[in-house]
Amino acid sequence: METMQIGRAKLTWLNGGVNFLDGGAMFGVVPKALWGKKYPYNDKNQIELRTDPILLQLDGKNYMIDSGMGNGKLTNKQIRNFGVLEESSIDQSLGELGLSTDDIDALLMTHLHFDHACGLTKPTDNGYESVFKNAVIHVSQVEWDEMRNPNIRSVNTYWEMNWKPIQQQVQPFEQEITITNGLKMVHTGGHSDGHSILLFEDDDHTWIHMADIMPTHAHQNKLWALAYDDYPVTSVHQKEKWMDYGYKKKAWYTFYHDAYYRAIQFDESGSRIDQVERERYDYN
Secondary structure (H helix, E strand, C coil): CEEECCCCCEECCCCCCCCEEEHHHHHCCCHHHHHHCCCCCCCCEEEEECCEEEEEECEEEEEEEECCCCCCCCHHHHHHHHEECCCHHHHHHHCCCCCHHHHCEECCCCCHHHHHHHHEEEEEECEEEEECCCCEEEHHHHHHHHHHCCCCCCHHHCHHHHHHHHHEEEEEECCCEECCCCEEEEECCCCCCCCCCEEEEEEEEEEEEEHCCCCHHHHCCCCCCCCCCCHHHHHHHHHHHHHHHHCCCEEEEEECCCCCCCEEEEEECCCCEEEEEEECCCCC
């Protein structure tokens, strides 16, 4: 597991699963001749994407950014269509750190698409139950509302089994919420109507988790939006805003989906000055 310290914050990437999605869908209108130079693809035009939550240890609390792919919740058809080769092993990852799911104080949910929210619940003999029983779950009010009442498009990714068992734990916020000193969640919209990012500032130490408006290092270009984005123009404007903000502070940008980098630090011009690479595995 890769770990890094940024100011008071310790970040550790847990094993949340892996899937392979169509590269064209992940880069929208960007031609393959361009995005193919930035991110590897296989003979099916698919790219490898992690779904790895970040354990954030800060001021004596254990937070987790998103929840992974989950276990035993996808049908065979979904596993095939979503290119899932590995489901979550969050219990094992936490166990290696001397922790369990009961030790998580809060979930910081950037949004509630299945690949981020399936890890919130697990199957039981009588249905589903919460995985992180002691955790408060923070998510934007807009996202929480759509999760429970999806539209014709979002019904394919907002699933009842991911929200009903945890609804008593959810504390939704409006535009932004301060989680603890220096750490806040900010509603951006874009990828989904209720999508949020995380911002941490501690003196001259800054990191920004852009979630799915910059899911991989190859999406650094402000104009490169996903075909999966519900509001791509919003994604572009929000990415421009938060990349400009972070560049001035030489911020680190952390990733949930990137199969090659856990975090990258950029300078004022947007050039890479430091990075944390992910240990690679062979899935063949």
